[in-house]
Amino acid sequence: MLKQRLSYILVVLGCLMGGAAEAQNPFITNQFTADPTARAFNGRVYVYPSHDIPAAPGRGRAGWFVMEDYHVFSSANLTDWTDHGVIVTQNKVPWVKPDSYSMWAPDCIERNGKYYFYFPTTPKDTTNGKGFTIGVAVADRPTGPFVPQPLPIKGVHGIDPNVLIDKDGQAYLYWSQDNIYGAKLKENMLELAAEPVTLGELPTKGLKEGPYVFERKGTYYLTYPHVANKTERLEYATSKSPLGPFTVKGVLMDESPTGCWTNHHSLLELNNQWYLFYHHNDLSPNFDKNRSVRIDSLFFEPDGSIRKVVPTLRGVGLSSAKQKIQLDRYSRLSASGTSIAFLDTANKFQGWKTVFANKQGWVQYNGVAFGKQPLKTVTLRATAAAGATVLIRLDGATGPVLGQVSVPKGGKWQEVKAPLSAFRPGTHSLFVASKTDSPVEIDWVRFE
Template sequence: MKLEVAPRARKGLRRSIAAIASLACAVALLPGTAQADNPIVQNIYTADPAPIVHNGRVYVYTGHDEDGSTYFTMREWRVYSSADMVNWTDHGVPMSLATFAWADANAWAGHVVPRNGKFYWYVPVRQRSNGQMVIGVGVAESPTGPFRDALGRPLVGNGEIDPHALIDDNGQAYLYWGNPNLWYVRLNPDMISFSGGPTQIPLTTAGFGTRTGNPSRPTLYEEGPWVYKRNGLYYNVFAAQCCSEFIAYSTAPGPTGPWTYRGTVMPRQGSSFTNHPGVIDFNGGSYFFYHNGALPGGGGYTRSVAVERFAYNSDGTLPTINMTAAGPPQIGTLNPYVRQEAETIAWGSGIETEPSSEGGVNVGYIENGDHIKVRGVAFGSGATSFTARVASNTGGGRIELRLDGTNGPVVGTCTVGGTGGWQNWTSTTCAVGGATGTRDLYLRFTGGSGYLFNVNWWQFGGGSAVPSHG
């Protein structure tokens, strides 16, 4: 059922985000101006990105900072995916503190790794029995969950946080974590047990740089290790020297060292005093995920995940990467002639998402003037119709189909009537004209006061098939 109390409280913040969305859209329409679609999620605060590549898509797992938080108040994790690095599909909440009956707080920075046809999500949580931070493991058969507690107890725990898993070329898996220290264990092939005990990696100034003014922490290493292998070299990218943190990295010939400090990846930027790295290669490009406080009300406890494309230097070193509002370029185009989830969004203004009775997630809490932007939609020779799956417990409203901006040309308008419930779904279809070529699509929602309707998915008809990454 539609629960309105908490979302009504959140909509004030979404109005603020709507204001900067309008500004971003206006800027995007200026000649020669880059698109502005960072952060990649706008309807909630997200933090601590952990990206993976699976079956031609990027999945990024995040934490969720609660609105108005004055601490790291986090109760659940989220997952988003994309095939083109600009339009991100919201898959909802596949795991929360409730997944771990023995945990009571702090759904903090985790990491997912696929193996054995399953997906293992290592997360730090507070153990109810002793109040200590420990590492739990969720497991699922799908990258979007749902995840369940793999052990019914912590995997390992010593009061430290930020786990990250690496499966080496020889099949040996490692779990790294730590703040203020840096630890690892050798995971067994089942990924939910380990051989030997936790081993501490020596934090030397040669390995992790020199911190001044803090004798108890002589190196720059702070937290958030992201360890991976590329061209025979092991990289450890980490959050450095709180507060505020920057992102630094070290390299080593082996997965446990010896490490050599290499310098800064992302300088201190943005309005969050923490940062958290995630690095992947996808479709011939390299991508750096991080978080900042760029949304309205954003800061150190209300963060937002963003991403940049980068290229390694010829010697394998990492370049300096700066935060941008533009984010990476789009890979390919989005095909409007196949069903697209309404929660596939480059930028959303005013909307929320929620679980759908038809499965997955739908866009909801839509009010007059809210909109969704979808980038790089390949209409080809031209669409002739538009169908949306909708539901409304009120009198409904209209979906205006606009190109290039919220005030761009209207190529179609679909009327949404009442359906007798927020999860009583029906399909509505309207004629479309003038949607040709590759354009940015804006779904602009209009109607009376209050909540208008929900949208589950949409699809254009009548046009030519186009190659798609969406």
């Protein structure tokens, strides 16, 4: 019980801290996040995820999803993320059942200068049946303040709302509840304009949920998580119409290799590059109901099919050499001699460390922006009980040597600075290796 309470306190403290998040996967590390919808508004990317918290006495159901509010995060470069805080919370929505802890996957869309935030949860009124309904909160800015409508959308029962505004201006709402449904929205974005349509051309076996629909070059893509075997994978179908009929085309991301039961996603095009936003349980490897959001690049083949996305730890965007570079979110790792571990297993929000067991170990981290002005020093946050020497190169194992850092022996973490022996402007990969057989652990690297 005490451990459970401490865990919840750590989550609350992480949420209150707000501020910046990281460029790597997961890109939000001060709290659990899932089901990310990414939207570009006025040249900035906003991510609207759901917010997992650990269950505690009086707070949700143990062993299940527990979600009481929504945050919004934004970035100008997909690298530096800002937490704008809570935008909607369960007990401040008039129609929501108090303390239901069921604020599941949301969406947000802009129309005529207003921002419409769609979210599913458990209603107080079950006259029209049990289960989830979907409501809307409206704001003048993408970060709020959002004002919830007094009632949920009439005629909609389910979860995972998603909105598409087509090229002709017609808006569509999609959602899931055993099947995936779609319907036209009225101009006010608050009511259905027609009866829902069941998108019935999809697989009939296994759970389908989390629809995300977008249009590209005249083709409408319906993407969705589907339990084809034991856990969800991301699949897609295409059509020439927003409401189908759709033809199943394939898988855009395979099942989690570590058994995370859910995945939920969105796609975003930014500066002629597509990105897949999704989630995994990186910060809670032993409990897949506390998840964390990720980003990876996505590509289309010439025929319009989606190339399968292979999840990465490195994620997207450039990392500034002047900021703390988390080597544990590597691009490549040696087959032996190197491993990744949590800094503190009692507080996983502190992140990971790279452990070099011997001089066979190395790690490569791509996409480091060194800029044009020469940098003179490198700093490691490291620990090595017997002392160690770390070699830093650019662009691989045979690339130019940037510097060499001697980590003094000792059992505590220390920041060790050393001069650079060379400097190369521009963007490079960073290659870090141990030169000694005694173990050394590295938290981060930074250049000045």
